[in-house]
Amino acid sequence: MTRQVLPVSFYARDTLVVAHSLVGKYLIRELPTGSRAGRIIEVEAYVGAHDLACHASKGRTKRTEVLFGRPGLTYVFLIYGMYHCLNVVTERVDHPAAVLIRAVEDESGLVDGPGRVCRAYAIDTSLNYHDLTTGRLLWIEDHGERVPKSQIGAFARIGVDYAGEWATKPWRLRLKTATGK
């Protein structure tokens, strides 16, 4: 089976295309204790500064700077003082957009929720700005699976009610798993 580390060209595309393509890919984390891999089940797209749900809509600050950076970088932030969220930066430099990894499935079962994913994979802000294309510490692989678009459900994004009409965009994408969950 082919196992390809996703290259910059994967991330340097339209954010909704990247988001759809990420479903069924594998998040890989290398730790001193060994490595862990999870199939990506759910993501959310944040498409640019005009998207009022996207953190970059608040402007270019220290926190959002990475969103304006190279595709294939991570954007990791702390939320509610307790949990971390992992995003992958997309599109071209100076177009601030990203995809949030919301759920994965691995040998331990479904890891459902962005804070749980980061806890399970030991991801915190020390991995902010990490280059996902290097194949070390943290990256995403294509394992050659083809996920039919009919297997991906589209829903409103979670926790962005403040974003007005942008809150209703169907940009949360979730794989319809065998268990139906």
Next chain:
DNA sequence: AGATTGATCCAT
């Protein structure tokens, strides 16, 4: 439903 928890941002 309410509590938790702390980095960030801007004005009250």
Next chain:
DNA sequence: TGGATCAATCTG
């Protein structure tokens, strides 16, 4: 420099 805010999760 204080306080509101927050791409969440756990417990009741």
